[in-house]
Amino acid sequence: MSAGLDSVTLGGGCFWCIEAVFGRLQGVVQVVSGYAGGTRENPDYEEVCSGSTGHAEVVQVHFDPALISLAELLEVFWRVHDPTTRNRQGGDIGSQYRSIILYRDEEQRRVAEASRDAAQASGLWPDPIVTEIVPLEAFYPAEGYHQDYYRINSFQPYCRMVISPKLQKLEKLFADRLK
Numbered sequence: 001m002s003a004g005l006d007s008v009t010l011g012g013g014c015f016w017c018i019e020a021v022f023g024r025l026q027g028v029v030q031v032v033s034g035y036a037g038g039t040r041e042n043p044d045y046e047e048v049c050s051g052s053t054g055h056a057e058v059v060q061v062h063f064d065p066a067l068i069s070l071a072e073l074l075e076v077f078w079r080v081h082d083p084t085t086r087n088r089q090g091g092d093i094g095s096q097y098r099s100i101i102l103y104r105d106e107e108q109r110r111v112a113e114a115s116r117d118a119a120q121a122s123g124l125w126p127d128p129i130v131t132e133i134v135p136l137e138a139f140y141p142a143e144g145y146h147q148d149y150y151r152i153n154s155f156q157p158y159c160r161m162v163i164s165p166k167l168q169k170l171e172k173l174f175a176d177r178l179k
Contacts, residue, residue, distance in 0.1 A: 005029060006065050008073060009036050009102040009136050011058035012081030013089025017163050018059045020150035021080045021170050024178050027068030032060045033142040033149070036102050037132070042140055051094045058100065060139050068177070070108060074101070074115040079173055080166050083119070084127035090162060099129075102136035109133065 012018050015033040023031045035048050038055030048055045061073060081089055083099040101116075103109040112133045120129050141147075150163050171178065 002029075004064065004066070005062050006070070007060055007062045007104065008070055008108060009058050009060045009104075009139055010073075010077055011037070011056035011098060011100040011102075012077060012083070013057070013097045013099075014092050014162070015057040015059050015142065015146065016149040016159070017089075017166055018081070019148070020163050021076065021166055022059060022061045022073070023148075023151075024167070024170065025063075025068060025073070025076065025174070026177055026179055027066075028061055028063045028073075030062040032062075033146045034058055034060060035140045035142060036136060036138065037100055037134065041138070045143055045146065048096050049094070051096060055096060055140075056098050056100050057096050057142075058102065058139070060141075070111045071115055072177070074112060075119075076170070076174060076177075077101075078115070078119040078124060078129075080170060082125070083116075083129045083131040084125045086130045099131040101131060101133045102139075103133065104136055109135075 019031045019033050022028050035043050035055040036058045038053040040053040043053045047053050087095045087098045089097050101112045
């Protein structure tokens with residue numbers, strides 16, 4: 001990570017969706033799709049999809065805290081996926097699609113918990129938020145064909161039906177924060 005940058009690891013369903021969202025925010029320098037929160041070292045996509053490794057599909061968001069704070073990133077996070085469904089986002093079902101924040105240090109933990117509590121108190125979601133907030137032990141980048149997936153494959157049906165509506169919601173809610 002370059003000097004002055006920070007990173008956070010987030011999961012909110014399919015990593016293609018989350019990567020497309022966070023990659024559009026001002027202050028975000030890079031978004032890498034990958035796997036975290038499981039037990040196997042260096043898992044591959046098929047292993048993670050089987051549900052046997054305990055990993056979630058996540059993105060590691062590298063950002064410039066002088067341009068966007070962790071709290072602002074998490075404000076977007078709470079709005080672009082459903083943090084009230086355990087192990088599911090829409091038609092994507094399984095523990096690999098769980099809502100999860102993997103923090104790097106105690107300050108990130110504190111910010112994540114405060115952000116979760118504020119999102120719950122806001123009434124944004126009528127059901128309880130079930131997002132895991134756990135320490136990041138290891139992050140494994142996903143295979144190359146998963147990186148920047150939406151930009152390369154925006155014409156694919158999944159991208160048009162699932163990711164494009166998330167991006168439209170992002171544009172409506174956070175137009176002033178987009179690149």
